[in-house]
Amino acid sequence: MKIPNNRAVFLCARLAVCNVLVAATAQAQDVSFIVRRDFDARGTNPDSVAVADFNRDGLLDLAVASWNSRNVSVLLGNGDGSFQAARSLDAGGFPFSVAVGDFNGDGLPDLAVANYVDVAILLGNGDGSFQVAMDFAAGNVPFFVAVGDFNRDGVQDLAVASATSDTVSVLLGNGDGSFQAPRSLGAGPNPYFVAVGDFNGDGIEDLAVANNFGGGTVSVLLGNGDGSFQARRIFPAGGYPYSVAVGDFDGDGRQDLTVANSNTLSNTVSVLLGNGDGSFQPPREFVVGARPHSVAIGDFNGDGALDLAIANAFSNTVSVLLGNGDGSFQAARNFEAGASPWSVAVATSMATGYKTWPWRTTIPTPSRRSQGMETEASERATSWLEALRFPSRWETSMAMAGWTWR
Numbered sequence: 001m002k003i004p005n006n007r008a009v010f011l012c013a014r015l016a017v018c019n020v021l022v023a024a025t026a027q028a029q030d031v032s033f034i035v036r037r038d039f040d041a042r043g044t045n046p047d048s049v050a051v052a053d054f055n056r057d058g059l060l061d062l063a064v065a066s067w068n069s070r071n072v073s074v075l076l077g078n079g080d081g082s083f084q085a086a087r088s089l090d091a092g093g094f095p096f097s098v099a100v101g102d103f104n105g106d107g108l109p110d111l112a113v114a115n116y117v118d119v120a121i122l123l124g125n126g127d128g129s130f131q132v133a134m135d136f137a138a139g140n141v142p143f144f145v146a147v148g149d150f151n152r153d154g155v156q157d158l159a160v161a162s163a164t165s166d167t168v169s170v171l172l173g174n175g176d177g178s179f180q181a182p183r184s185l186g187a188g189p190n191p192y193f194v195a196v197g198d199f200n201g202d203g204i205e206d207l208a209v210a211n212n213f214g215g216g217t218v219s220v221l222l223g224n225g226d227g228s229f230q231a232r233r234i235f236p237a238g239g240y241p242y243s244v245a246v247g248d249f250d251g252d253g254r255q256d257l258t259v260a261n262s263n264t265l266s267n268t269v270s271v272l273l274g275n276g277d278g279s280f281q282p283p284r285e286f287v288v289g290a291r292p293h294s295v296a297i298g299d300f301n302g303d304g305a306l307d308l309a310i311a312n313a314f315s316n317t318v319s320v321l322l323g324n325g326d327g328s329f330q331a332a333r334n335f336e337a338g339a340s341p342w343s344v345a346v347a348t349s350m351a352t353g354y355k356t357w358p359w360r361t362t363i364p365t366p367s368r369r370s371q372g373m374e375t376e377a378s379e380r381a382t383s384w385l386e387a388l389r390f391p392s393r394w395e396t397s398m399a400m401a402g403w404t405w406r
Protein backbone atom coordinates (compact mmCIF):
# COMPACT_ATOMS: atom_id res chain seq x y z
CA MET A 1 0.00 0.00 0.00
CA LYS A 2 1.37 3.31 -1.03
CA ILE A 3 1.48 5.81 1.78
CA PRO A 4 1.28 9.39 0.67
CA ASN A 5 3.89 11.48 2.43
CA ASN A 6 2.54 14.91 1.75
CA ARG A 7 1.97 16.92 4.81
CA ALA A 8 -0.16 19.87 5.55
CA VAL A 9 0.95 21.87 8.51
CA PHE A 10 -1.24 24.07 10.56
CA LEU A 11 -0.08 26.05 13.43
CA CYS A 12 -1.32 28.71 15.64
CA ALA A 13 0.35 31.33 17.73
CA ARG A 14 -1.43 32.40 20.80
CA LEU A 15 -0.89 35.43 22.91
CA ALA A 16 0.71 35.03 26.25
CA VAL A 17 -1.82 35.05 29.02
CA CYS A 18 -0.70 38.43 30.19
CA ASN A 19 -1.50 40.10 26.90
CA VAL A 20 -4.91 41.65 26.70
CA LEU A 21 -6.38 43.77 23.97
CA VAL A 22 -4.14 46.51 22.73
CA ALA A 23 -1.48 47.20 25.25
CA ALA A 24 -1.38 50.74 26.52
CA THR A 25 2.36 50.78 26.80
CA ALA A 26 4.71 50.99 23.88
CA GLN A 27 6.85 48.26 25.32
CA ALA A 28 6.92 45.30 23.01
CA GLN A 29 5.70 42.08 24.47
CA ASP A 30 6.82 38.70 23.33
CA VAL A 31 4.91 36.14 21.36
CA SER A 32 4.46 32.56 22.44
CA PHE A 33 3.19 29.38 20.88
CA ILE A 34 1.19 26.46 22.06
CA VAL A 35 1.76 22.85 21.24
CA ARG A 36 1.21 21.90 17.63
CA ARG A 37 -1.54 19.55 16.61
CA ASP A 38 -1.74 17.59 13.37
CA PHE A 39 -4.81 17.18 11.23
CA ASP A 40 -5.30 15.29 8.02
CA ALA A 41 -6.18 17.70 5.24
CA ARG A 42 -7.13 14.85 2.91
CA GLY A 43 -5.05 16.31 0.17
CA THR A 44 -1.67 15.70 -1.40
CA ASN A 45 0.67 18.66 -1.66
CA PRO A 46 -1.47 21.20 0.14
CA ASP A 47 -0.13 24.61 -0.68
CA SER A 48 -2.73 27.16 0.30
CA VAL A 49 -4.90 27.75 3.33
CA ALA A 50 -7.72 30.20 3.95
CA VAL A 51 -9.75 30.89 7.09
CA ALA A 52 -13.47 31.65 7.38
CA ASP A 53 -16.61 30.50 9.17
CA PHE A 54 -18.18 28.27 6.56
CA ASN A 55 -21.01 26.81 8.63
CA ARG A 56 -21.91 30.00 10.49
CA ASP A 57 -21.48 28.62 13.98
CA GLY A 58 -19.16 31.43 15.03
CA LEU A 59 -16.10 29.18 14.94
CA LEU A 60 -13.34 29.55 12.41
CA ASP A 61 -12.89 26.87 9.80
CA LEU A 62 -10.17 26.12 7.29
CA ALA A 63 -10.08 25.62 3.54
CA VAL A 64 -6.96 23.94 2.18
CA ALA A 65 -6.05 23.67 -1.51
CA SER A 66 -3.97 20.69 -2.58
CA TRP A 67 -2.65 20.78 -6.13
CA ASN A 68 -1.59 17.17 -6.49
CA SER A 69 -4.91 15.71 -5.40
CA ARG A 70 -6.86 18.37 -7.26
CA ASN A 71 -9.10 19.16 -4.36
CA VAL A 72 -9.98 21.65 -1.71
CA SER A 73 -10.60 20.37 1.78
CA VAL A 74 -12.81 22.06 4.33
CA LEU A 75 -12.10 21.44 8.01
CA LEU A 76 -14.82 22.70 10.29
CA GLY A 77 -13.57 24.01 13.60
CA ASN A 78 -14.84 22.65 16.89
CA GLY A 79 -13.88 25.83 18.68
CA ASP A 80 -11.50 24.09 21.05
CA GLY A 81 -8.52 23.92 18.76
CA SER A 82 -9.60 20.77 17.02
CA PHE A 83 -11.30 20.21 13.70
CA GLN A 84 -13.77 17.77 12.27
CA ALA A 85 -12.62 15.36 9.60
CA ALA A 86 -11.80 17.13 6.37
CA ARG A 87 -14.39 17.17 3.64
CA SER A 88 -12.84 16.95 0.20
CA LEU A 89 -14.24 18.99 -2.67
CA ASP A 90 -13.31 18.59 -6.32
CA ALA A 91 -11.66 21.80 -7.51
CA GLY A 92 -10.35 20.60 -10.89
CA GLY A 93 -6.98 21.28 -12.44
CA PHE A 94 -4.14 21.69 -9.95
CA PRO A 95 -5.32 23.92 -7.14
CA PHE A 96 -2.56 26.29 -6.11
CA SER A 97 -4.57 28.90 -4.28
CA VAL A 98 -7.86 29.21 -2.43
CA ALA A 99 -9.58 32.44 -1.45
CA VAL A 100 -12.82 33.21 0.35
CA GLY A 101 -15.49 35.62 -0.81
CA ASP A 102 -19.21 35.94 -1.27
CA PHE A 103 -19.73 35.82 -4.98
CA ASN A 104 -23.50 35.43 -5.16
CA GLY A 105 -24.33 37.93 -2.45
CA ASP A 106 -26.23 35.57 -0.16
CA GLY A 107 -24.02 36.36 2.81
CA LEU A 108 -22.53 32.88 2.85
CA PRO A 109 -18.81 32.42 2.26
CA ASP A 110 -17.81 30.89 -1.06
CA LEU A 111 -14.49 29.62 -2.37
CA ALA A 112 -12.44 30.70 -5.38
CA VAL A 113 -9.69 28.32 -6.42
CA ALA A 114 -6.93 29.08 -8.93
CA ASN A 115 -6.10 25.68 -10.32
CA TYR A 116 -3.58 26.25 -13.09
CA VAL A 117 -6.29 25.73 -15.72
CA ASP A 118 -9.05 28.10 -14.74
CA VAL A 119 -10.69 29.47 -11.63
CA ALA A 120 -13.18 27.23 -9.87
CA ILE A 121 -15.98 28.84 -7.88
CA LEU A 122 -17.62 26.76 -5.17
CA LEU A 123 -20.68 28.45 -3.73
CA GLY A 124 -21.19 27.84 -0.04
CA ASN A 125 -24.43 26.46 1.36
CA GLY A 126 -23.76 27.96 4.75
CA ASP A 127 -23.54 24.62 6.53
CA GLY A 128 -19.98 23.79 5.59
CA SER A 129 -20.98 22.13 2.33
CA PHE A 130 -20.51 23.61 -1.12
CA GLN A 131 -22.09 23.36 -4.52
CA VAL A 132 -20.30 21.71 -7.42
CA ALA A 133 -17.51 23.88 -8.81
CA MET A 134 -18.15 26.24 -11.71
CA ASP A 135 -15.13 26.99 -13.88
CA PHE A 136 -14.23 30.35 -15.39
CA ALA A 137 -11.40 31.19 -17.75
CA ALA A 138 -8.80 33.33 -15.99
CA GLY A 139 -5.89 33.87 -18.33
CA ASN A 140 -2.78 31.83 -18.88
CA VAL A 141 -1.98 29.42 -16.02
CA PRO A 142 -3.98 30.92 -13.16
CA PHE A 143 -1.81 30.48 -10.12
CA PHE A 144 -3.12 32.72 -7.39
CA VAL A 145 -6.47 34.35 -6.80
CA ALA A 146 -7.43 37.37 -4.69
CA VAL A 147 -10.83 38.95 -4.05
CA GLY A 148 -11.79 42.61 -4.38
CA ASP A 149 -14.46 44.89 -5.79
CA PHE A 150 -12.67 46.66 -8.57
CA ASN A 151 -15.63 48.35 -10.27
CA ARG A 152 -17.30 49.32 -7.00
CA ASP A 153 -20.68 47.78 -7.78
CA GLY A 154 -20.86 45.91 -4.49
CA VAL A 155 -20.21 42.60 -6.22
CA GLN A 156 -16.97 40.81 -5.49
CA ASP A 157 -14.48 40.41 -8.32
CA LEU A 158 -11.31 38.38 -8.75
CA ALA A 159 -7.70 39.21 -9.55
CA VAL A 160 -5.73 36.22 -10.77
CA ALA A 161 -1.96 36.01 -11.18
CA SER A 162 -0.81 34.13 -14.26
CA ALA A 163 2.41 32.43 -13.29
CA THR A 164 3.88 31.75 -16.71
CA SER A 165 3.02 35.04 -18.32
CA ASP A 166 3.49 38.62 -17.26
CA THR A 167 -0.16 39.27 -16.64
CA VAL A 168 -2.83 39.50 -14.00
CA SER A 169 -6.40 38.81 -15.07
CA VAL A 170 -9.34 40.66 -13.59
CA LEU A 171 -12.72 38.89 -13.61
CA LEU A 172 -15.65 41.12 -12.76
CA GLY A 173 -18.39 39.39 -10.82
CA ASN A 174 -21.97 39.27 -12.07
CA GLY A 175 -23.38 38.90 -8.58
CA ASP A 176 -24.83 35.43 -9.11
CA GLY A 177 -21.59 33.56 -8.65
CA SER A 178 -20.58 33.86 -12.30
CA PHE A 179 -17.91 36.11 -13.77
CA GLN A 180 -17.30 38.08 -16.93
CA ALA A 181 -14.51 37.20 -19.32
CA PRO A 182 -11.06 37.98 -17.94
CA ARG A 183 -9.35 41.28 -18.67
CA SER A 184 -5.62 40.87 -18.96
CA LEU A 185 -3.33 43.43 -17.33
CA GLY A 186 0.41 43.73 -17.79
CA ALA A 187 1.98 43.00 -14.42
CA GLY A 188 5.57 41.78 -14.33
CA PRO A 189 7.68 38.71 -15.02
CA ASN A 190 6.03 35.54 -13.74
CA PRO A 191 3.53 36.89 -11.24
CA TYR A 192 3.03 34.37 -8.45
CA PHE A 193 0.85 36.33 -6.09
CA VAL A 194 -1.49 39.30 -6.10
CA ALA A 195 -2.77 41.30 -3.13
CA VAL A 196 -5.43 43.98 -2.92
CA GLY A 197 -4.94 47.36 -1.22
CA ASP A 198 -5.44 51.08 -1.70
CA PHE A 199 -2.01 52.53 -2.23
CA ASN A 200 -2.90 56.06 -3.28
CA GLY A 201 -5.68 56.62 -0.76
CA ASP A 202 -8.44 57.35 -3.26
CA GLY A 203 -10.76 54.69 -1.87
CA ILE A 204 -10.37 52.55 -4.99
CA GLU A 205 -8.82 49.13 -4.71
CA ASP A 206 -5.42 48.64 -6.30
CA LEU A 207 -3.26 45.58 -6.91
CA ALA A 208 0.21 44.60 -5.73
CA VAL A 209 1.85 41.73 -7.59
CA ALA A 210 4.85 39.62 -6.56
CA ASN A 211 6.94 38.93 -9.67
CA ASN A 212 8.88 35.76 -9.08
CA PHE A 213 11.39 36.24 -11.88
CA GLY A 214 13.02 39.24 -13.45
CA GLY A 215 15.27 40.62 -10.74
CA GLY A 216 13.02 40.75 -7.73
CA THR A 217 10.20 43.24 -8.03
CA VAL A 218 6.65 43.99 -7.12
CA SER A 219 4.27 45.64 -9.54
CA VAL A 220 1.59 48.06 -8.42
CA LEU A 221 -1.47 48.68 -10.57
CA LEU A 222 -3.67 51.55 -9.44
CA GLY A 223 -7.38 51.01 -9.93
CA ASN A 224 -9.58 53.42 -11.84
CA GLY A 225 -12.71 52.26 -10.06
CA ASP A 226 -14.43 50.88 -13.13
CA GLY A 227 -12.59 47.58 -13.25
CA SER A 228 -9.73 48.99 -15.30
CA PHE A 229 -6.28 49.79 -13.98
CA GLN A 230 -3.46 52.18 -14.74
CA ALA A 231 -0.24 50.88 -16.21
CA ARG A 232 1.95 48.95 -13.81
CA ARG A 233 4.60 50.65 -11.74
CA ILE A 234 7.47 48.40 -10.73
CA PHE A 235 9.36 48.65 -7.44
CA PRO A 236 12.35 46.63 -6.24
CA ALA A 237 11.82 43.94 -3.59
CA GLY A 238 14.19 41.03 -2.85
CA GLY A 239 15.22 37.86 -4.65
CA TYR A 240 12.46 35.80 -6.26
CA PRO A 241 9.40 37.35 -4.63
CA TYR A 242 6.83 34.69 -3.86
CA SER A 243 4.06 36.47 -2.02
CA VAL A 244 3.08 39.97 -0.94
CA ALA A 245 0.86 41.27 1.83
CA VAL A 246 -0.56 44.70 2.62
CA GLY A 247 -0.52 46.56 5.94
CA ASP A 248 0.37 49.88 7.53
CA PHE A 249 3.56 49.11 9.36
CA ASP A 250 4.59 52.62 10.35
CA GLY A 251 1.14 53.87 11.32
CA ASP A 252 1.07 56.83 8.94
CA GLY A 253 -2.24 55.79 7.41
CA ARG A 254 -0.58 54.83 4.14
CA GLN A 255 -0.60 51.21 3.12
CA ASP A 256 2.74 49.46 2.94
CA LEU A 257 3.88 46.18 1.42
CA THR A 258 5.79 43.18 2.69
CA VAL A 259 7.21 40.64 0.29
CA ALA A 260 8.42 37.11 0.98
CA ASN A 261 11.54 36.60 -1.14
CA SER A 262 12.11 32.92 -1.88
CA ASN A 263 15.79 33.29 -2.80
CA THR A 264 17.56 30.79 -0.54
CA LEU A 265 20.81 32.74 -0.70
CA SER A 266 19.33 35.64 1.20
CA ASN A 267 16.14 34.36 2.91
CA THR A 268 14.51 37.68 3.55
CA VAL A 269 11.27 39.53 3.61
CA SER A 270 11.18 43.02 2.20
CA VAL A 271 9.18 45.88 3.63
CA LEU A 272 8.29 48.72 1.27
CA LEU A 273 6.77 51.72 3.00
CA GLY A 274 4.12 53.47 0.97
CA ASN A 275 4.32 57.14 0.09
CA GLY A 276 0.55 57.37 -0.19
CA ASP A 277 0.56 58.21 -3.88
CA GLY A 278 0.98 54.69 -5.18
CA SER A 279 4.76 54.77 -4.99
CA PHE A 280 6.97 53.06 -2.42
CA GLN A 281 10.25 53.66 -0.67
CA PRO A 282 13.22 51.34 -1.31
CA PRO A 283 12.84 47.95 0.38
CA ARG A 284 14.16 47.19 3.83
CA GLU A 285 15.25 43.59 4.19
CA PHE A 286 14.76 41.41 7.24
CA VAL A 287 16.29 37.96 7.56
CA VAL A 288 13.93 35.06 8.24
CA GLY A 289 14.15 31.27 7.81
CA ALA A 290 15.12 29.29 4.72
CA ARG A 291 13.13 29.84 1.55
CA PRO A 292 10.37 32.13 2.75
CA HIS A 293 7.32 31.46 0.64
CA SER A 294 4.42 33.12 2.32
CA VAL A 295 3.95 36.17 4.51
CA ALA A 296 0.88 37.14 6.50
CA ILE A 297 0.17 40.03 8.84
CA GLY A 298 -1.23 40.13 12.34
CA ASP A 299 -0.63 41.58 15.78
CA PHE A 300 0.77 38.70 17.75
CA ASN A 301 1.76 40.50 20.93
CA GLY A 302 -1.19 42.88 21.18
CA ASP A 303 0.79 46.12 21.17
CA GLY A 304 -1.16 47.56 18.24
CA ALA A 305 1.80 47.42 15.85
CA LEU A 306 1.49 44.99 12.98
CA ASP A 307 3.74 41.96 12.99
CA LEU A 308 4.73 39.54 10.25
CA ALA A 309 4.43 35.75 10.06
CA ILE A 310 6.52 34.04 7.41
CA ALA A 311 6.31 30.41 6.33
CA ASN A 312 9.83 29.13 5.63
CA ALA A 313 9.50 26.14 3.34
CA PHE A 314 13.04 24.81 3.63
CA SER A 315 13.71 25.29 7.33
CA ASN A 316 10.32 23.94 8.45
CA THR A 317 9.74 26.99 10.55
CA VAL A 318 7.57 30.01 10.81
CA SER A 319 9.30 33.29 11.56
CA VAL A 320 7.52 35.94 13.57
CA LEU A 321 8.83 39.48 13.20
CA LEU A 322 7.41 41.77 15.82
CA GLY A 323 6.81 45.24 14.46
CA ASN A 324 8.13 48.32 16.21
CA GLY A 325 5.37 50.45 14.76
CA ASP A 326 7.73 52.63 12.75
CA GLY A 327 8.18 50.29 9.79
CA SER A 328 11.07 48.43 11.38
CA PHE A 329 10.91 44.96 12.88
CA GLN A 330 12.68 43.02 15.60
CA ALA A 331 14.86 40.03 14.80
CA ALA A 332 12.98 36.95 13.69
CA ARG A 333 11.70 34.52 16.27
CA ASN A 334 11.63 31.12 14.60
CA PHE A 335 9.25 28.36 15.60
CA GLU A 336 8.96 24.78 14.44
CA ALA A 337 6.12 24.49 11.97
CA GLY A 338 6.16 20.95 10.62
CA ALA A 339 7.38 19.94 7.22
CA SER A 340 7.74 22.49 4.45
CA PRO A 341 5.20 25.10 5.38
CA TRP A 342 4.06 26.59 2.11
CA SER A 343 1.31 28.95 3.13
CA VAL A 344 0.35 30.93 6.19
CA ALA A 345 -2.87 32.69 7.08
CA VAL A 346 -3.63 34.71 10.17
CA ALA A 347 -6.90 35.07 12.01
CA THR A 348 -7.69 37.28 14.94
CA SER A 349 -10.56 36.44 17.22
CA MET A 350 -12.26 38.46 19.89
CA ALA A 351 -15.10 37.68 22.22
CA THR A 352 -17.59 39.19 19.84
CA GLY A 353 -16.35 37.82 16.58
CA TYR A 354 -13.35 37.47 14.38
CA LYS A 355 -11.65 38.76 11.34
CA THR A 356 -9.16 37.11 9.12
CA TRP A 357 -6.03 38.85 8.16
CA PRO A 358 -5.78 38.54 5.30
CA TRP A 359 -8.57 36.45 3.92
CA ARG A 360 -6.28 34.35 1.89
CA THR A 361 -2.72 33.49 1.30
CA THR A 362 -1.03 30.83 -0.63
CA ILE A 363 2.07 29.51 -2.18
CA PRO A 364 2.99 26.91 -4.74
CA THR A 365 5.92 26.23 -6.92
CA PRO A 366 6.02 24.42 -10.18
CA SER A 367 9.72 25.11 -10.32
CA ARG A 368 10.34 22.32 -7.85
CA ARG A 369 8.89 19.87 -10.29
CA SER A 370 11.39 21.06 -12.83
CA GLN A 371 14.11 20.39 -10.29
CA GLY A 372 13.27 16.73 -10.59
CA MET A 373 11.84 16.19 -7.16
CA GLU A 374 9.46 13.34 -6.72
CA THR A 375 5.97 14.14 -5.73
CA GLU A 376 4.63 10.71 -5.07
CA ALA A 377 4.01 8.93 -1.87
CA SER A 378 3.96 10.82 1.26
CA GLU A 379 2.00 10.64 4.40
CA ARG A 380 -0.96 12.86 4.67
CA ALA A 381 -0.37 14.48 7.99
CA THR A 382 -1.38 17.92 8.98
CA SER A 383 -0.35 19.69 12.05
CA TRP A 384 -1.63 22.40 14.21
CA LEU A 385 -0.36 24.47 17.10
CA GLU A 386 -3.37 25.03 19.36
CA ALA A 387 -6.36 26.24 17.54
CA LEU A 388 -8.51 29.04 16.39
CA ARG A 389 -11.16 29.55 18.98
CA PHE A 390 -13.13 32.25 20.67
CA PRO A 391 -11.79 32.97 24.09
CA SER A 392 -12.91 35.84 26.18
CA ARG A 393 -9.53 37.35 25.57
CA TRP A 394 -7.98 38.70 22.48
CA GLU A 395 -6.11 36.13 20.52
CA THR A 396 -4.31 35.89 17.23
CA SER A 397 -3.80 32.62 15.44
CA MET A 398 -2.05 31.30 12.40
CA ALA A 399 -2.87 28.45 10.10
CA MET A 400 -0.31 26.99 7.78
CA ALA A 401 -0.36 24.51 4.96
CA GLY A 402 2.63 22.71 3.58
CA TRP A 403 4.06 19.44 2.45
CA THR A 404 7.23 17.53 1.95
CA TRP A 405 8.81 16.08 -1.14
CA ARG A 406 10.30 12.67 -1.09
Ligand SMILES: [Ca+2]
Binding pocket: 101, 102, 103, 104, 105, 106, 107, 108, 109, 110, 123, 124
Ligand atom coordinates in the same frame (compact mmCIF):
# COMPACT_ATOMS: atom_id res chain seq x y z
CA1 LIG B 1 -22.23 33.06 -1.09
Ligand SMILES: [Ca+2]
Binding pocket: 148, 149, 150, 151, 152, 153, 154, 155, 156, 157, 172, 173
Ligand atom coordinates in the same frame (compact mmCIF):
# COMPACT_ATOMS: atom_id res chain seq x y z
CA1 LIG C 1 -17.44 44.29 -8.57
Ligand SMILES: [Ca+2]
Binding pocket: 197, 198, 199, 200, 201, 202, 203, 204, 205, 206, 222, 223
Ligand atom coordinates in the same frame (compact mmCIF):
# COMPACT_ATOMS: atom_id res chain seq x y z
CA1 LIG D 1 -6.41 53.31 -4.97
Ligand SMILES: [Ca+2]
Binding pocket: 247, 248, 249, 250, 251, 252, 253, 254, 255, 256, 273, 274
Ligand atom coordinates in the same frame (compact mmCIF):
# COMPACT_ATOMS: atom_id res chain seq x y z
CA1 LIG E 1 2.50 53.18 6.13
